Amino acid sequence: MASYLPFDWQGVGAALAFVTSVSSLAVDTFFGKGKKKKKPLAGPPGYPLIGNLPSLGANPHLQLTEWRREYGDIYRIRMGLQDAVILNGYDVIREALLKKADRLSDRPYMYVLHELSCGGKGIGFAGYNDEYKNRRRAMVSILRRFGMGKGFMEGKIHEEVLELRKNFxxxxxxxxxxxxxxxxxxxxxxxxxxxxLGARFEQDDPLFHRLVALMDRTVAAMGPSQILNVFPWLRFLPGLGQTGSDVFRCAEEIRDFLSGVIRKQRSQLNNNDDVSDDVSFVRSLEAALQEDDQVTMIMQDLFIGGAETTTTTLRWALLYLALHPEVQENMQIELDREVGRERRPSLTDKPRLPYTEASILEIQRVRTIAPLSIPHAASQDVELRGHHIPAGTQVLVNLWSVHMDPAHWPDPERFDPSRFLNEQGKVVRPEQFLPFSIGTYI
Known part of the structure; x- marks a missing residue:
């Protein structure tokens, strides 16, 4: 998944922030007089108005993990004029997202994400409420019905693997x-x-090429646009607002493509009175939600989120297998022994391929795809291990700090699939393995 987090400073100077933000600071200071405030969380010192943004760089999870050594598992940073609480380490993250989930499962308001999700519709950036729960429940149920995690999809995956091998x-x-x-x-x-959608595209299909290009451009534009989450008013300045516009324009074209598919499928299915709602993913989702914009937004989330995270995982897999030919060789030996070369591997072979599975798990650990997950927010005041987190505070879950913790993973930067194998050669998944976070609302 892309890093949907407001950390790319992109060279915007403190002087520029000062001109527009000083009034907000003055108002906050004036109205804050006389109010008894709780002692704030400790955290790294920052710059006036812009806080810790310049220190975070393009890979903020690395700096946040470094600060853990000095400030502990729970600390705060300043994102412009706003506080954000950073959660590090397995024990704290587990307590926050499982035991305190009812108070730490909301989403913060972030301009770019709000606009990208058309006001919090869909799944990825929606607020944690009954409407979201109904949407998510419907989506998961329908995805499973149409093949997610089932052998039904194997034929489709094998088809794409053969095409990929030919292209390589x-x-x-x-x-x-x-x-x-x-x-x-x-x-x-x-x-x-x-x-x-119930259909695949040929790689030379111009419509498919356009969709792939839009997906790539959306992900590429997300990083530079995140400064607008901290200072939304920057979108009104010449040049700076362009980064957000690029994201929104690409996302709108993707939604237009999906809306066209929905209309086409609806037209085809309406001409057949005997067709049930189970005939297509779109038809099933429409029947469950009964709102076109929610259907489109959920499909956008599945396309952007699912494609980008899976593709990135495969890229890391190719790199680590190239860098570690001994792992590649061990996987091939296991596959030859248990599957052979006369047929393709199947999900039913998984129990007999522990080394191959362990290698995949280690790839997901050593290079966590979404190291800071998606931002959370406190829906009400909450106490976490003696620390007070006010309602509305943005909360960032540092999964990188879990997967790179030497207390659980000795020499964590070393690529070693045997971490996930016991003495009998069976796959084991330590509870500290959180490639997709933890809890009901990741």
């Missing part, structure tokens, strides 16, 4: 180095299309 062979035949990202992205996106 064609690229390799030139003798030149090539970037596999686009080919991986196309294959992953086609699997999602097969399940959600």
């Amino acid at each position: 062979a064609e690229q390799a035949a030139s003798g030149e180095a090539f970037d596999p990202s686009r080919l991986l992205g196309c294959s992953v996106l086609n699997v999602i299309c097969s399940m959600i």
Whole structure:
């Protein structure tokens, strides 16, 4: 998943922030007089008005994990004029997202994410309420009905694997180095299309090329646009607002594409009176939610979130297997022994492929795809291990600090699939393994 977090400072100067923000600071100071305030959480010192933003850089999880050594598992940073609480380490994250989930499962208001989700519709950036729960319950149920986690999708995946292998062979035949990202992205996106839209696209289809390009541009524009989550007023300044506009424009085109698919499927199905709601993912979702914009937003979340995270995982897998040929060789030996080369691997083979599964788990650990997950917010005042977190405070869950904790993973930067194997060679999943966070609202 992309890092949907407001950390890219992009060179915006403190002087620029001062001109517009000083009035807000004055108002906050004036109206705060006479109010008894609780002692704030400790945290790194920041700059006036812009806080700790310049210190975070392009990979904020690294700096946040470094600050853990000095300030502990729970501390605060300043994001412009707002506080954000950082949660580090397995024990604290587990307590927050399981035991305190009823108070720490909301989403903060963030301008870019609010606009991208059309006001919190869909799944990824919606507030934690009954409407969200109904949407999520319907989506998960329908996804399972249409093949998620079932053997039904194996044929679709195998089809894309064969296509990917052919494309890799064609690229390799030139003798030149090539970037596999686009080919991986196309294959992953086609699997999602097969399940959600009921059809795949040929790689030379111009409509498919346009969709892939839009997905890539949306993800690429997310990083630079995050400064607008901290200072939304920057969108009115020439040049700076363009980053947010790029995200919104691409997302709107993706929604237009999906809306067109919905209209086409609806028209085709309405011409057949005998068709049930179970005939397509779109029809089932429409029947469950009965609101077109929610259906479109959920499909957008599945396309952007599902395709980007899976593609990134595969890219890391290719890199680590290339860097560790001994792991690649051990996986091939296991596959040859348990599956052979006369047929393709199946989900039913999984229990007999522990080393292969352990290698996949280690890839997910060593390079956590969404190291800071998606931002949470306190829906009400909450006490966490003696620390007071006021209602409305943004809360960032540092999953990187869990997967890189030497207390649980000796020499954590070392790539070692045996971490997930016991003495009998069986797969074990330590509770500190949180590639997709923890709790009911990640």
